[in-house]
Amino acid sequence: MIEEISNRRTIRKYTDQDVSYELLTKLLEAAAHASTTGNMQLYSVVITKDKEKKAALAPLHFNQQPCIGASAILTFCADNNRFNKWCQQRKAVPGYNNFLSFTSAAIDTLLLAQNFATLAEHEGLGICFLGTTTYNAPQIAEVLNLPKFVVPITTITVGYPAENPEPQDRIPVNGFVHKETYSDYECEDIDRIFNHKESLAVNQKFVEENKKETLAQIFTDIRYTKKDGDYFSKIYFDHIKGQFKF
Amino acid sequence: MIEEISNRRTIRKYTDQDVSYELLTKLLEAAAHASTTGNMQLYSVVITKDKEKKAALAPLHFNQQPCIGASAILTFCADNNRFNKWCQQRKAVPGYNNFLSFTSAAIDTLLLAQNFATLAEHEGLGICFLGTTTYNAPQIAEVLNLPKFVVPITTITVGYPAENPEPQDRIPVNGFVHKETYSDYECEDIDRIFNHKESLAVNQKFVEENKKETLAQIFTDIRYTKKDGDYFSKIYFDHIKGQFKF
Numbered sequence: 001m002i003e004e005i006s007n008r009r010t011i012r013k014y015t016d017q018d019v020s021y022e023l024l025t026k027l028l029e030a031a032a033h034a035s036t037t038g039n040m041q042l043y044s045v046v047i048t049k050d051k052e053k054k055a056a057l058a059p060l061h062f063n064q065q066p067c068i069g070a071s072a073i074l075t076f077c078a079d080n081n082r083f084n085k086w087c088q089q090r091k092a093v094p095g096y097n098n099f100l101s102f103t104s105a106a107i108d109t110l111l112l113a114q115n116f117a118t119l120a121e122h123e124g125l126g127i128c129f130l131g132t133t134t135y136n137a138p139q140i141a142e143v144l145n146l147p148k149f150v151v152p153i154t155t156i157t158v159g160y161p162a163e164n165p166e167p168q169d170r171i172p173v174n175g176f177v178h179k180e181t182y183s184d185y186e187c188e189d190i191d192r193i194f195n196h197k198e199s200l201a202v203n204q205k206f207v208e209e210n211k212k213e214t215l216a217q218i219f220t221d222i223r224y225t226k227k228d229g230d231y232f233s234k235i236y237f238d239h240i241k242g243q244f245k246f
Numbered sequence: 247m248i249e250e251i252s253n254r255r256t257i258r259k260y261t262d263q264d265v266s267y268e269l270l271t272k273l274l275e276a277a278a279h280a281s282t283t284g285n286m287q288l289y290s291v292v293i294t295k296d297k298e299k300k301a302a303l304a305p306l307h308f309n310q311q312p313c314i315g316a317s318a319i320l321t322f323c324a325d326n327n328r329f330n331k332w333c334q335q336r337k338a339v340p341g342y343n344n345f346l347s348f349t350s351a352a353i354d355t356l357l358l359a360q361n362f363a364t365l366a367e368h369e370g371l372g373i374c375f376l377g378t379t380t381y382n383a384p385q386i387a388e389v390l391n392l393p394k395f396v397v398p399i400t401t402i403t404v405g406y407p408a409e410n411p412e413p414q415d416r417i418p419v420n421g422f423v424h425k426e427t428y429s430d431y432e433c434e435d436i437d438r439i440f441n442h443k444e445s446l447a448v449n450q451k452f453v454e455e456n457k458k459e460t461l462a463q464i465f466t467d468i469r470y471t472k473k474d475g476d477y478f479s480k481i482y483f484d485h486i487k488g489q490f491k492f
Contacts, residue, residue, distance in 0.1 A: 001247075001364070001365060001368045002272070002273070002276045002365060005276050005277070005279055005361065005365060006275075006276045006279050008279050010281055021425065025419055025420070025423055026248070028419055028422075028423055029419035030248045030251050030252045032417075032419065032422070033251055033254050033414075033416060034251075034360060034363075035256055035363070037377045038377070038465065038469055038470060039414055039415070039416075040465070040470075041416065041417055043422060044422050044423070044424060045423050046424045046426070046427060046428055047423060047424070047425055047426070048426055048427075049425075049426070050426050053426050077428075081430070081431070082421070082422070082431055082436070085431050085436050086436050086439075086462055087462040087465065087466055089433060089437075089462075090459075090460035090461070090462035090463070091459055091463065092460060092462035092463040092465065092466040092467070093472075094462075094466055094472075095470075095472020095473070095476070096470070096472075096475065098475045098476050098479035099479035099483045100380060100381075100478050100482060101475055101479075103380050103482065104380070106352070107356060107377070107380075107400060110356035110357060110360070111359070111363075113357070114280060114356070114357045114360035114361055114364075115251065115360055115364065117280075117281070118247075118251075118360075118361065118364055119247060119248060119251060122247045128281075129281040129357075131283045131350060131353070134346060134349050134350070134353075135346075143427070144427045145428045145430075146428050147430050150428065153353070154353060167279065168279075168285055169285070170278045170279060170285075171287055173271055173274055173275035173278065174271070175328070176274075176278070176289060176291060176325070176328070177270075177271055177274055177290070177293060178290060178292045178293070179267065179292075179293055179295075180292070180293070180294055180295070180299050181292060181294075181299070181390050182290065182292055182323075182390050182391045182392050182393065184391075184393050185327070185331050187335060190328070190331050190332050190335050191335075193328070193332075194332050213337055214336035214337055214338055215336070216332055216333040216335075216336035216337070216340075217336070217337065217338040219284065219286070219329075219333065219338065219340075220333055220338040220339055220340055220341065223284055224284060224286075224341075225341060226339075226340075226341020226342075229342065229344045229346045229347055230341070232346050233344040233345035233346040233347075233492070236345065236346060236349065237345045246479070
């Protein structure tokens with residue numbers, strides 16, 4: 001399994017072959033054995049396969065390639081709605097309208113999502129996580145009819161692979177693992193950790209094409225700017241607060 | 247793999263056998279191939295094996311059994327510190343002091359944690375996630391020397407299994423999967439979804455022993471009360487805000 005997971009690749013191009021609800025449901029059923037806070041399973045997954053519904057979601061993910069060509073779009077949501085309804089039907093008063101309840105649900109959701117991803121890839125499917133879920137959560141919630149106490153956390157697009165990319169680079173493991181306590185990074189640690197990434201031809205090309213001095217500037221000035229981050233932070237946090245009523 | 251993951255169990259009791267740094271690092275190296283936002287790998291993992299350090303962490307996890315007996319305690323942290331330092335050393339100005347940056351890092355962290363859990367279990371290790379990480383994050387941060395831009399998200403205890411429990415119950419898969427859009431739950435859906443959980447002897451015993459009317463009241467009145475949730479929500483959110491400077 002170490003080898004299989006070490007060689008995994010995100011797949012962004014898919015064939016036309018359908019991925020059935022039945023297969024997706026079977027994989028989600030197994031994935032739900034991931035750990036969950038107090039066995040509350042504070043999540044829901046919306047499987048979108050209908051062409052029009054997918055077309056409604058695509059612009060909310062900035063029309064990224066995997067979203068356009070996927071057989072199915074799975075939106076993984078933190079969900080306290082179901083649990084709250086159960087409490088209310090059972091003479092119990094749920095007090096889950098706070099940040100911690102959202103956090104527990106978000107954790108449950110992401111453990112489920114990663115477990116699903118592992119199972120889907122083992123099954124020969126190609127998957128891609130869409131981080132854009134946190135950017136346009138209010139609009140995604142509207143398209144998917146999410147009620148209060150339900151917040152989109154991440155999205156996975158699924159299809160049969162139509163590309164065969166190399167696995168992506170990763171920083172050295174001792175670049176993110178700390179023994180006993182956190183050892184903060186010195187200048188030479190940073191150089192050592194990021195050196196390989198900076199040396200890759202594909203990254204050097206990015207820097208050149210965008211007329212930047214460093215790869216880091218590609219991130220700060222183009223891909224993940226402060227302006228966008230601050231803007232979408234407010235929208236996402238307000239959405240969570242609104243849905244969870246805190 | 248479906249069968250293996252479907253039969254997994256959380257392990258809370260461990261033998262005295264040591265789990266080496268080398269093995270944990272090997273598993274974390276493979277786990278890091280999980281998807282990550284823009285390949286930024288916004289996480290760190292602190293492996294605590296030293297007896298005194300583990301003893302310092304244990305009360306912060308309310309001295310839960312798996313924390314006491316584990317060979318290693320792995321604290322998975324959202325980490326923008328390393329990436330920010332890289333930017334600063336490369337003439338780039340990181341604007342990652344906002345809620346979205348924290349969210350991206352938390353997502354990366356949890357996908358890594360679940361991937362590690364899958365690999366560790368496949369290797370024959372027993373693991374337990376500790377949700378208490380979000381309760382006492384400021385004190386955990388202090389024990390582990392976490393700098394600003396680093397926040398504990400979840401903890402996994404690891405050891406060789408000294409128990410052989412049954413897999414835990416889960417709600418039916420159609421209880422959390424929705425087709426195309428979210429179908430909100432009617433009373434009869436809630437009954438159908440939670441019926442099995444309520445019928446389990448172990449849960450009926452909980453209700454009886456605690457002199458409650460329903461299993462839901464065990465959650466709302468004892469395990470996850472509004473008072474605790476509101477209290478720890480404020481602490482955790484203030485900690486995140488303090489660490490991420492927003």
